[in-house]
Amino acid sequence: MRRSSLVGVLQETSFYGAVAFFFVLAAFPFYWMLITSFKTNADLYNVNVTPFWFHDPPTLEHFRYLFDKTLFATWLLNSLIIGVCVTAITLVTALPAAYSLARMTGRNGEALGIGIFLTYLVPPTLLFLPLSRVIVDLGLQNSLWSLVVVYPTFTIPFCTWLLMGFFKALPVEIEEAAIVDGCSLFGAFVKMAIPLSLPGILTVVIFTFTLTLQEFVYALTFISAADQKPITLGVATDLVRGDVFFWGEIMAGALIASVPVAIAYNLFLDRFIGGITGGAVK
Amino acid sequence: MAAVVTRDIVKTFGEVPAVNGISLNVPNGEFMVLLGPSGCGKTTFLRIICGLERQTSGDLLIGGDLVNDMPPRARGVAMMFQSYGLYPHFTVRNNIAFPLKTQGIPGAEISKKVEWASQLLGIGHLLDRRPRQLSGGERQRVALARALVRQPTALLLDEPLSNLDAKLRTSARQEIKQFQQRVGVTTIYVTHDQVEAMGMGDRIAVIDRGQVRQVGTPSEIYNDPADRFVATFVGAPPMNIVARNGGYLGFRPENFLPKDMVKDMVKDAAFTEFQFRVDRSEYLGSERIVYGVLEGFDTNEVVTAKLPPVHVAEAWIRPGEWHPFAVRDAALRHFGNDGKRTSRH
Numbered sequence: 001m002r003r004s005s006l007v008g009v010l011q012e013t014s015f016y017g018a019v020a021f022f023f024v025l026a027a028f029p030f031y032w033m034l035i036t037s038f039k040t041n042a043d044l045y046n047v048n049v050t051p052f053w054f055h056d057p058p059t060l061e062h063f064r065y066l067f068d069k070t071l072f073a074t075w076l077l078n079s080l081i082i083g084v085c086v087t088a089i090t091l092v093t094a095l096p097a098a099y100s101l102a103r104m105t106g107r108n109g110e111a112l113g114i115g116i117f118l119t120y121l122v123p124p125t126l127l128f129l130p131l132s133r134v135i136v137d138l139g140l141q142n143s144l145w146s147l148v149v150v151y152p153t154f155t156i157p158f159c160t161w162l163l164m165g166f167f168k169a170l171p172v173e174i175e176e177a178a179i180v181d182g183c184s185l186f187g188a189f190v191k192m193a194i195p196l197s198l199p200g201i202l203t204v205v206i207f208t209f210t211l212t213l214q215e216f217v218y219a220l221t222f223i224s225a226a227d228q229k230p231i232t233l234g235v236a237t238d239l240v241r242g243d244v245f246f247w248g249e250i251m252a253g254a255l256i257a258s259v260p261v262a263i264a265y266n267l268f269l270d271r272f273i274g275g276i277t278g279g280a281v282k
Numbered sequence: 283m284a285a286v287v288t289r290d291i292v293k294t295f296g297e298v299p300a301v302n303g304i305s306l307n308v309p310n311g312e313f314m315v316l317l318g319p320s321g322c323g324k325t326t327f328l329r330i331i332c333g334l335e336r337q338t339s340g341d342l343l344i345g346g347d348l349v350n351d352m353p354p355r356a357r358g359v360a361m362m363f364q365s366y367g368l369y370p371h372f373t374v375r376n377n378i379a380f381p382l383k384t385q386g387i388p389g390a391e392i393s394k395k396v397e398w399a400s401q402l403l404g405i406g407h408l409l410d411r412r413p414r415q416l417s418g419g420e421r422q423r424v425a426l427a428r429a430l431v432r433q434p435t436a437l438l439l440d441e442p443l444s445n446l447d448a449k450l451r452t453s454a455r456q457e458i459k460q461f462q463q464r465v466g467v468t469t470i471y472v473t474h475d476q477v478e479a480m481g482m483g484d485r486i487a488v489i490d491r492g493q494v495r496q497v498g499t500p501s502e503i504y505n506d507p508a509d510r511f512v513a514t515f516v517g518a519p520p521m522n523i524v525a526r527n528g529g530y531l532g533f534r535p536e537n538f539l540p541k542d543m544v545k546d547m548v549k550d551a552a553f554t555e556f557q558f559r560v561d562r563s564e565y566l567g568s569e570r571i572v573y574g575v576l577e578g579f580d581t582n583e584v585v586t587a588k589l590p591p592v593h594v595a596e597a598w599i600r601p602g603e604w605h606p607f608a609v610r611d612a613a614l615r616h617f618g619n620d621g622k623r624t625s626r627h
């Protein structure tokens with residue numbers, strides 16, 4: 001009796017110990033960003049106190065600097081424009097592509113899908129050379145629209161492959177029933193396949209948006225005008241002057257950019273994934 | 283509503299023929315049952331008729347029009363899938379309404395028809411649920427309602443009652459049959475349950491390995507099977523088949539009776555006598571099934587007799603005993619060496 005309760009306590013402790021360890025590991029960088037962005041510079045650079053908490057009262061000076069002295073609001077807007085456009089382009093392209101690969105190509109579809117996925121793995125550091133020619137030919141150099149053109153080259157392959165998996169998991173009888181009930185193939189795709197793969201579509205949206213938000217190499221090579229920069233580039237180029245890092249401002253910028261994404265992840269992912277297709281077939 | 287005619291339909295998947303030359307003529311308003319063992323190509327044949335699958339060769343006519351190259355929605359056929367294919371993101375009401383909506387029928391009429399179909403199948407109380415909140419049998423009835431709700435050129439039902447309990451199945455059988463007679467819609471009904479086939483079909487097509495073995499009314503199928511396959515596939519227990527004179531002799535268990543009974547029954551018509559050794563018997567309430575072998579025949583050929591209530595009492599018949607049994611000559615069926623029916627040998 002005593003023995004087993006001791007074992008139970010040990011098990012509980014080690015379980016929560018492990019959870020706590022990984023929690024700290026995952027959350028610490030975020031916490032560091034949070035406190036840094038609210039610390040005064042004096043507090044930030046004081047090496048004689050523990051750096052894990054405030055010693056001067058928290059301040060908004062970094063945020064004020066961001067919005068008053070830099071083009072931060074423009075960068076934020078640029079990132080948003082790029083993100084929305086790229087996501088839209090990706091969805092419009094990847095949904096029909098994935099559907100046809102999943103449903104209409106038989107066994108070749110699998111190989112084709114993997115082939116498309118492989119193009120995602122070609123590193124941007126190789127691709128920006130040929131792509132820069134394309135951008136110049138399109139007359140988009142030094143414009144945020146160059147990124148709207150370039151980012152789909154890696155979001156579409158990955159998202160096509162991802163959506164293919166979702167479409168394959170749908171029972172084909174649902175679309176067949178719709179077709180027999182009077183839909184065209186396209187009608188069945190729009191009325192059945194798309195709403196039923198909503199979890200997949202949301203995954204694609206979040207994935208694409210995050211990817212465009214954090215992309216750096218293409219942005220750095222294609223854009224130098226300050227008012228065309230997305231947030232990653234703007235923060236990294238305009239808040240690091242020579243070897244002076246504006247840590248407070250950098251962290252404040254990162255905080256503002258990451259909070260909406262974190263909220264979106266938590267709201268959508270859990271709520272929508274799973275449980276939609278239940279009950280369609282035997 | 284329209285006649286469905288198929289001419290030598292073949293469908294192969296790779297090398298394997300799933301449907302191997304089916305020619306079937308289903309006149310307008312007929313209730314045709316396709317009966318056959320699992321994997322014989324019934325579902326594939328229905329999918330060809332509704333247009334989800336393109337036949338490898340052969341012609342399909344609906345209402346006199348060649349529809350080989352018409353898309354499913356132009357054929358106007360309703361189909362209930364073996365695995366239902368309900369729309370999981372729609373409520374039951376919208377599931378049933380969907381085929382009407384795609385036809386652009388006005389809303390008021392849709393709700394009336396949905397109401398009617400759901401009453402017919404006893405799912406009126408489920409209209410606002412979603413498919414995942416239903417039991418297997420309820421899902422099946424929703425799928426059936428969705429197929430019945432519109433006025434199709436032909437109604438294709440793929441094992442529509444397989445998931446219902448015995449009582450519901452009997453009543454649903456009634457409902458479908460009555461509905462079909464009232465509306466007069468051409469119906470092709472797939473099943474491997476022969477009670478359903480016999481009870482519902484105007485005609486039955488018995489299918490084996492992608493080919494039609496026999497088409498006929500239930501009594502033709504039962505009393506005049508075209509070959510050994512049909513003879514042994516229809517009827518429970520199946521027809522007894524024993525080898526004789528280089529051919530085969532068949533008789534139904536219920537015609538294989540104690541000699542005295544047969545003698546009383548036939549008056550002066552001819553009958554054939556057998557010595558029957560009883561090995562085992564099963565009491566089924568209203569009848570008794572007796573298993574044994576015949577004297578002078580291969581002992582591997584188990585013969586069954588279905589005894590009427592008079593002989594149901596245990597005491598009358600015991601394992602190991604020999605009894606004189608007989609079959610009216612009129613109830614004997616002869617099959618050639620190839621399994622095809624012959625008049626005599």
Ligand SMILES: Nc1ncnc2c1ncn2[C@@H]1O[C@H](COP(=O)(O)OP(=O)(O)OP(=O)(O)O)[C@@H](O)[C@H]1O
Binds near residue numbers: 295319
């Ligand atoms: N898409 C397919 N690809 C390859 N073979 C198939 C395909 N669909 C069916 N088959 C084969 O064709 C044959 C007939 O299948 P079908 O589904 O028509 O049988 P069924 O008579 O409906 O059987 P059940 O009573 O079990 O539903 C089977 O041997 C099956 O394996």
Ligand SMILES: [Mg+2]
Binds near residue numbers: 325326364440
């Ligand atoms: Mg089937």
